[in-house]
Amino acid sequence: xxxxxxxxxxxxxxxxxxxxxxxxxxxxxxxxxxxxxxxxxxxxxxxxxxxxxxxxxxxxxxxxxxxxxxxxxxxxxxxxxxxxxxxxxxxxxxxxxxxxxxxxxxxxxxxxxxxxxxxxxxxxxxxxxxxxxxxxxxxxxxxxxxxxxxxxxxxxxxxxxxxxxxxxxxxxxxxxxxxxxxxxxxxxxxxxxxxxxxxxxxxxxxxxxxxxxxxxxxxxxxxxxxxxxxxxxxxxxxxxxxxxxxxxxxxxxxxxxxxxxxxxxxxxxxxxxxxxxxxxxxxxxxxxxxxxxxxxxxxxxxxxxxxxxxxxxxxxxxxxxxxxxxxxxxxxxxxxxxxxxxxxxxxxxxxxxxxxxxxxxxxxxxxxxxxxxxxxxxxxxxxxxx
Amino acid sequence: xxxxxxxxxxxxxxxxxxxxxxxxxxxxxxxxxxxxxxxxxxxxxxxxxxxxxxxxxxxxxxxxxxxxxxxxxxxxxxxxxxxxxxxxxxxxxxxxxxxxxxxxxxxxxxxxxxxxxxxxxxxxxxxxxxxxxxxxxxxxxxxxxxxxxxxxxxxxxxxxxxxxxxxxxxxxxxxxxxxxxxxxxxxxxxxxxxxxxxxxxxxxxxxxxxxxxxxxxxxxxxxxxxxxxxxxxxxxxxxxxxxxxxxxxxxxxxxxxxxxxxxxxxxxxxxxxxxxxxxxxxxxxxxxxxxxxxxxxxxxxxxxxxxxxxxxxxxxxxxxxxxxxxxxxxxxxxxxxxxxxxxxxxxxxxxxxxxxxxxxxxxxxxxxxxxxxxxxxxxxxxxxxxxxxxxxxxxxxxxxxxxxxxxxxxxxxxxxxxxxxxxxxxxxxxxxxxxxxxxxxxxxxxxxxxxxxxxxxxxxxxxxxxxxxxxxxxxxxxxxxxxxxxxxxxxxxxxxxxxxxxxxxxxxxxxxxxxxxxxxxxxxxxxxxxxxxxxxxxxxxxxxxxxxxxxxxxxxxxxxxxxxxxxxxxxxxxxxxxxxxxxxxxxxxxxxx
Numbered sequence: 001x002x003x004x005x006x007x008x009x010x011x012x013x014x015x016x017x018x019x020x021x022x023x024x025x026x027x028x029x030x031x032x033x034x035x036x037x038x039x040x041x042x043x044x045x046x047x048x049x050x051x052x053x054x055x056x057x058x059x060x061x062x063x064x065x066x067x068x069x070x071x072x073x074x075x076x077x078x079x080x081x082x083x084x085x086x087x088x089x090x091x092x093x094x095x096x097x098x099x100x101x102x103x104x105x106x107x108x109x110x111x112x113x114x115x116x117x118x119x120x121x122x123x124x125x126x127x128x129x130x131x132x133x134x135x136x137x138x139x140x141x142x143x144x145x146x147x148x149x150x151x152x153x154x155x156x157x158x159x160x161x162x163x164x165x166x167x168x169x170x171x172x173x174x175x176x177x178x179x180x181x182x183x184x185x186x187x188x189x190x191x192x193x194x195x196x197x198x199x200x201x202x203x204x205x206x207x208x209x210x211x212x213x214x215x216x217x218x219x220x221x222x223x224x225x226x227x228x229x230x231x232x233x234x235x236x237x238x239x240x241x242x243x244x245x246x247x248x249x250x251x252x253x254x255x256x257x258x259x260x261x262x263x264x265x266x267x268x269x270x271x272x273x274x275x276x277x278x279x280x281x282x283x284x285x286x287x288x289x290x291x292x293x294x295x296x297x298x299x300x301x302x303x304x305x306x307x308x309x310x311x312x313x314x315x316x317x318x319x320x321x322x323x324x325x326x327x328x329x330x331x332x333x334x335x336x337x338x339x340x341x342x343x344x345x346x347x348x349x350x351x352x353x354x355x356x357x358x359x360x361x362x363x364x365x366x367x368x369x370x371x372x373x374x375x376x377x378x379x380x381x382x383x384x385x386x
Numbered sequence: 387x388x389x390x391x392x393x394x395x396x397x398x399x400x401x402x403x404x405x406x407x408x409x410x411x412x413x414x415x416x417x418x419x420x421x422x423x424x425x426x427x428x429x430x431x432x433x434x435x436x437x438x439x440x441x442x443x444x445x446x447x448x449x450x451x452x453x454x455x456x457x458x459x460x461x462x463x464x465x466x467x468x469x470x471x472x473x474x475x476x477x478x479x480x481x482x483x484x485x486x487x488x489x490x491x492x493x494x495x496x497x498x499x500x501x502x503x504x505x506x507x508x509x510x511x512x513x514x515x516x517x518x519x520x521x522x523x524x525x526x527x528x529x530x531x532x533x534x535x536x537x538x539x540x541x542x543x544x545x546x547x548x549x550x551x552x553x554x555x556x557x558x559x560x561x562x563x564x565x566x567x568x569x570x571x572x573x574x575x576x577x578x579x580x581x582x583x584x585x586x587x588x589x590x591x592x593x594x595x596x597x598x599x600x601x602x603x604x605x606x607x608x609x610x611x612x613x614x615x616x617x618x619x620x621x622x623x624x625x626x627x628x629x630x631x632x633x634x635x636x637x638x639x640x641x642x643x644x645x646x647x648x649x650x651x652x653x654x655x656x657x658x659x660x661x662x663x664x665x666x667x668x669x670x671x672x673x674x675x676x677x678x679x680x681x682x683x684x685x686x687x688x689x690x691x692x693x694x695x696x697x698x699x700x701x702x703x704x705x706x707x708x709x710x711x712x713x714x715x716x717x718x719x720x721x722x723x724x725x726x727x728x729x730x731x732x733x734x735x736x737x738x739x740x741x742x743x744x745x746x747x748x749x750x751x752x753x754x755x756x757x758x759x760x761x762x763x764x765x766x767x768x769x770x771x772x773x774x775x776x777x778x779x780x781x782x783x784x785x786x787x788x789x790x791x792x793x794x795x796x797x798x799x800x801x802x803x804x805x806x807x808x809x810x811x812x813x814x815x816x817x818x819x820x821x822x823x824x825x826x827x828x829x830x831x832x833x834x835x836x837x838x839x840x841x842x843x844x845x846x847x848x849x850x851x852x853x854x855x856x857x858x859x860x861x862x863x864x865x866x867x868x869x870x871x872x873x874x875x876x877x878x879x880x881x882x883x884x885x886x887x888x889x890x891x892x893x894x895x896x897x898x899x900x901x902x903x904x905x906x907x908x909x910x911x912x913x914x915x916x917x918x919x920x921x922x923x924x925x926x927x928x929x930x931x932x933x934x935x936x937x938x939x940x941x942x943x944x945x946x947x948x949x950x951x952x953x954x955x956x957x958x959x960x961x962x963x964x965x966x967x968x969x970x971x972x973x974x975x976x977x978x979x
Binding site: 153155170172175177312313314315316317318319320321322324325326327328329332333336349352353356358359360361362367 | 427429430431432433435443444446449450451464467468471472475476478479508509510512535536538554555557558559560561562
C-alpha cells in the first residue's frame with residue numbers, strides 16, 4: 001500500500017466563533033454576501049453541484065416579501081453519513097450558514113429538514129438553537145430556525161419532495177419549472193442548501209472567497225467531506241481537497257485489493273479498477289455528495305447492483321412511470337438474467353430502459369438510477385450474467 | 387406572446403401555455419394519460435414527454451410551460467423510444483386481461499397500446515406477482531388496483547373537485563397504490579359514491595358496480611312487472627354513449643329504446659322531481675313560517691336540498707351538526723321507488739312483491755342511496771336496481787336496438803308526466819329554480835318575475851352562487867312573508883359545497899335555502915354519465931337541459947296534471963300523513979374518515 005496521502009483539510013469541523021462571523025455578516029449588504037459566495041465558486045455539496053452564490057442571487061432577486069432558507073439534512077444516500085457528523089460536531093456553524101443565507105436572500109425563517117433516523121440529534125440541536133436565537137436577538141436580527149423531522153423516505157431528500165413533506169403532504173417531487181428559487185417552500189422563493197454547503201459559506205464569509213479557492217481545481221474549488229466505507233481499513237469521515245483521481249483516493253483508502261469504487265452512493269457511478277487513473281473526483285469528472293464505497297475482489301458486483309436496485313425499487317416515490325416500474329423491471333430483469341430465465345441480450349434492453357429512465361423520469365431519483373446500473377453492467381457484465 | 391417551434395413549425399402562443407396545448411393548437415396531438423382538463427397538472431405518467439432541443443432530459447408536455455425560442459420535437463427518435471418504453475412499463479404493471487374488463491374498448495391505456503402497436507411485451511409481467519383483491523364492498527364503486535396505472539386522476543378528483551379525500555396515494559416504490567384511510571374498503575370510508583373518480587379513470591381500475599344481469603333477469607322473468615324511471619340528466623347524456631354529439635336531447639328515443647328492451651312501464655323521475663318541489667317547497671315555507679311567525683328558535687335554517695345522495699352522505703360525514711337543516715324529503719328517485727310499489731301498484735292492480743323498480747341515473751351514488759336501510763317505506767326495497775346512463779347504453783347495445791333509427795316515443799302513465807321544472811333538476815341551480823317557480827306562486831299567486839320563467843341568476847357554472855327574490859303582495863295566509871327577501875345559495879361539486887357550508891358556519895353566507903349538487907355542473911355531470919367529461923361537454927348538456935325545459939308544455943311542478951292527480955287520489959296534501967310515511971326520511975351522522 002502506498003503511504004502517499006490525499007491532502008487532508010480541516011475547515012468544516014474547525015471550531016470557530018460563529019458569533020464573530022455573524023457580527024461581521026450583519027453589517028454586510030445582502031448583495032455583497034451573494035457576490036462573495038459567487039466569487040468563491042462554491043458548488044452545492046449535496047452532489048448536484050449547482051453554484052451556491054447563483055442560487056442565492058436568483059432568490060434574492062425575487063420580489064416576494066416572504067422567502068425561506070431550507071437546510072437539507074435528510075442525508076439518505078446510501079453510504080453518506082457526513083452531515084450527521086457535521087450536525088453533531090458543529091451545529092452552530094450550520095445555523096450560522098442559514099443566517100448568512102437568510103440575510104443574503106431576505107428570509108426571516110429557516111427550516112432544517114432532519115432525517116428521521118437522526119432524531120437523536122434533536123436535543124443537542126435545540127440546545128444550540130436557543131443559543132443561536134439569543135445571538136440573533138443580540139444583533140437585532142429577526143431570523144428564526146425551525147427543525148422538521150423526516151419520516152424515513154429517501155425521496156424526501158429531493159428538494160421539492162422535501163418541501164411537500166415540510167408542508168405536511170406526501171413527499172412527492174414537483175414539476176420543474178418553477179424552480180425553488182421562484183416557488184419553493186409554501187410556494188415562496190426558497191434557497192435549499194445541503195448541510196455542508198451552508199458550513200462552507202460560513203468559512204467563506206470568515207476567511208474570504210480567495211481563501212476557499214486556494215484549494216481544489218478550476219471546476220471543483222475547495223474541499224469536501226467524504227464518507228468512506230466498504231472494504232477499507234480507514235472507514236470514516238474525511239475532509240479532502242477536491243480534484244484527486246480515484247487512483248489517488250484508493251491508494252490512500254483502499255485495502256490493496258480494491259476492484260471498484262462506487263462514487264456518490266446508490267445514485268452515483270461505479271468506477272472499475274481500469275478507470276481509477278483517469279477518473280477525477282469532482283465536478284469535472286465524477287461528482288459526489290460524499291459517499292465513497294470501496295469494493296474488493298471478494299465482492300460480487302451482482303450483489304452490489306442488486307442491493308442498489310432493491311433500494312431504488314423500494315424508495316422510488318412511485319409517482320412517475322419510468323421510475324416506479326422501471327426500477328422494478330431493472331431489478332426483476334437482472335434477477336432473470338442471473339437465473340438464466342432471460343438471455344444475456346436482455347441486459348441490452350435493460351440498458352436502453354435505464355436510458356429512458358434517465359431521460360423521462362420526473363426527478364433526480366429516477367434520472368440517476370441508470371448511473372449505477374449502467375456503470376456496473378458496462379464494467380462487470382460477466383458478473384451480472386454468470 | 388411566446389414564439390417557439392414545434393416539429394420545425396413556428397408558432398406564437400400566450401405566455402403560460404403548456405407545450406401540450408401549444409402543440410394542440412398546431413394540430414399535433416401529444417398522447418397523455420394523467421392529464422385531464424378538469425384537474426391540475428400532475429406530470430407523472432410521462433407518456434407526454436417531448437424533446438426540447440438543448441435540454442438534458444425529455445420534458446413532460448403537460449407540465450412544462452412554453453418559453454421563448456424553445457424548439458420542441460414531439461415525435462423524435464428519443465421521444466418515440468421513451469414513449470414506447472413508458473407504455474410497455476405501464477402494461478407490464480397492468481392487468482392486461484382486457485377481454486374480461488368492463489372498460490374493454492373504452493380504455494385510454496388500451497388505445498395507446500394499440501396506437502403504438504405495442505405487441506412485444508419486452509418486459510417482465512409484474513402484475514401477476516402482486517397480490518391484488520378487487521374492492522367490491524361499495525354498492526356504487528368497484529376498485530381494482532390491478533388495473534390502476536397510478537395516474538392519480540382519481541386522487542386529484544377526490545381532492546380538488548370534491549374536497550372529500552377518500553382516495554389517496556399510499557405506500558411508495560413498487561408498493562405504491564391508490565388507497566383509502568387505513569386501506570379500508572370504499573364502503574367504509576368517507577367516500578360519497580359520487581363516482582367522479584370513475585368519470586376520470588383512464589382504465590378499468592375504477593368502475594361502477596354494475597347490475598345489468600339482475601335487471602335483464604327481471605325483465606326476462608314473465609312473473610315480474612318491471613318499472614323503469616329515467617332521471618332528468620340521462621336524456622341529455624345518453625346520446626354521447628351511443629355515438630351522438632354532446633348536448634343532443636334523446637328523450638323520445640330513450641323512451642322508445644326502453645320499451646324495446648322490455649320494460650313493462652317506462653316512467654319518469656321528472657314526475658317525482660315535480661313531487662319533490664311540492665313537498666320540499668312546502669317544507670321550506672313551513673320552516674320559514676315557524677321561524678318568522680312562531681319565532682321558534684329551533685327551526686333549522688337555511689334549509690338544504692336532499693336530492694343529491696353524494697351531498698347527503700357528504701354532509702352526514704362532514705357537517706353532521708347541519709343534518710337538521712337538510713330537507714327531510716327523499717330524493718326523486720326514492721320517492722318514485724316508494725310510490726312505484728304503492729300508488730302505482732294499486733293503480734295497476736299489481737302485487738308490489740312482483741314489481742321490480744329500476745332506475746336509470748346519471749349517478750353512482752344513487753346505487754348506494756337505493757340500498758340505504760331507510761329506503762324501504764313501501765314495505766319492499768323501494769328501488770331494486772340502479773343503472774347508470776352508461777349501463778343503459780350498454781343494455782341498448784346488447785339488445786341490438788338501433789338507437790339512431792328510433793322514432794320518438796312517449797312516457798307511459800301514471801307517473802310519466804312531468805314539467806320543465808322537473809327536467810331542470812338535472813342542472814346545477816335547477817332545483818332552486820324549480821322550487822322558486824312554485825313557491826313564489828303559492829305565496830303571491832303570481833308567476834316568478836322572470837322572463838319566460840327562466841330564473842337566470844341561479845343558473846351558471848360558478849362553483850358557489852347566491853341570488854335573492856323579493857317577495858311582495860303576498861296572499862293573505864302568507865302575509866308574514868311580505869317584504870322578505872328570500873335568499874338562496876347554490877353549490878355544485880363538493881369542494882364548493884364545503885366552501886358554502888364553511889361560509890354558513892362562519893356566518894358569512896346568510897341565506898334561507900341552499901341547493902347542493904355533489905357533481906360538477908349538477909347531475910348532468912354525474913358519476914354515471916358518459917365518459918369523457920369536461921367543462922365544454924357539461925355546458926352542452928346544460929344547454930340541452932334548458933332547451934328541454936323550454937320545450938315542455940307545463941313548466942311549473944304544481945301544474946303537472948299527474949301531480950295534481952296524485953294529491954287528489956292518494957297523498958292528500960304536501961307534508962300530509964301519507965307523504966311523511968312514503969316520501970320523507972331521516973339522516974345519520976357518520977365517521978369523518
